[in-house]
Amino acid sequence: MVEGLARSGTRDTVILSPRGKSSQLAARHGLAICADNHELVERSDIIILAVRPEDAVGAIQGLPWRKNQIVISVCAGVALSQFPAIPARIVRAMPLTATEINASPTVFYPDVREARALIARLGPAIALGSEKEFEIATVNAAIYGWAQDIVRQSVVWGSSRGADETLMRQLVAQTFVAAGRMIAETAQPMEAILGDLVTPGGITELGLQVLDLEGQPAAWQAACEAVLARLTATGT
Numbered sequence: 001m002v003e004g005l006a007r008s009g010t011r012d013t014v015i016l017s018p019r020g021k022s023s024q025l026a027a028r029h030g031l032a033i034c035a036d037n038h039e040l041v042e043r044s045d046i047i048i049l050a051v052r053p054e055d056a057v058g059a060i061q062g063l064p065w066r067k068n069q070i071v072i073s074v075c076a077g078v079a080l081s082q083f084p085a086i087p088a089r090i091v092r093a094m095p096l097t098a099t100e101i102n103a104s105p106t107v108f109y110p111d112v113r114e115a116r117a118l119i120a121r122l123g124p125a126i127a128l129g130s131e132k133e134f135e136i137a138t139v140n141a142a143i144y145g146w147a148q149d150i151v152r153q154s155v156v157w158g159s160s161r162g163a164d165e166t167l168m169r170q171l172v173a174q175t176f177v178a179a180g181r182m183i184a185e186t187a188q189p190m191e192a193i194l195g196d197l198v199t200p201g202g203i204t205e206l207g208l209q210v211l212d213l214e215g216q217p218a219a220w221q222a223a224c225e226a227v228l229a230r231l232t233a234t235g236t
């Protein structure tokens, strides 16, 4: 997110907590590092909370919060009700690592103007109407990783069969971009978009049959259900 904010040319000042990758980020983008989170909260209007879910509640405790501040929590599965009451407003968001190239479709809830403006610097900002809907949409953050893994596996397979790895990387990645764009940018039902490309008796149909025999789409759906169950379990 810091990379994306820096690339977005924001004139807002970004300051960092002293933890994690702060030294590298500060050096790369010329950012200030606070002495501690107390100073960070004192100096900030919007605070991005990006600690592991189990550390989320503890991380915001005992800090000098004030009204009109906004905390954007990206901690997966940490419900608004799990946070202690603080004067600042908490907004949940679920960015993808594509924030780094300002291309992350990021869901968030509730729709708070200042949070939306920051999130929109990192790619499409998608406000959701309820926390329940936000949790379901959060499964997509894991799907993003699975999609990357399918790209990776396809490239590894292609190069193991003799194709150039650099070429395969671009080909497969751009194919996923093309698949996504066809669905995102045309209004046809998805079944019709797929139907247009599946030649009866052809290679796509053959592969879909093999995938079905090998456990798709049941395996994919089971993975989605497992992630949603984790996200909605209390006390993550």
Ligand SMILES: NC(=O)C1=CN([C@@H]2O[C@H](COP(=O)(O)OP(=O)(O)OC[C@H]3O[C@@H](n4cnc5c(N)ncnc54)[C@H](OP(=O)(O)O)[C@@H]3O)[C@@H](O)[C@H]2O)C=CC1
Residues within 6 Å of the ligand: 017, 018, 019, 020, 021, 037, 050, 051, 052, 053, 055, 058, 059, 074, 075, 076, 094, 095, 096, 097, 141
């Ligand atoms: N990785 C991703 O693509 C995404 C992650 N998220 C969410 O972001 C959160 C972090 O994930 P990820 O970056 O992968 O995890 P990491 O474990 O890589 O990073 C967690 C970071 O939190 C820092 N940290 C812990 N406690 C504090 C604190 N009190 N104050 C400041 N910093 C603290 C750690 O610093 P130190 O090393 O010094 O302990 C570490 O740098 C998770 O809740 C995850 O659900 C959401 C969307 C996407």
Ligand SMILES: O=C(O)[C@@H]1CCC=N1
Residues within 6 Å of the ligand: 076, 141, 142
């Ligand atoms: O894997 C995770 O739990 C985090 C949340 C979404 C992406 N990374």
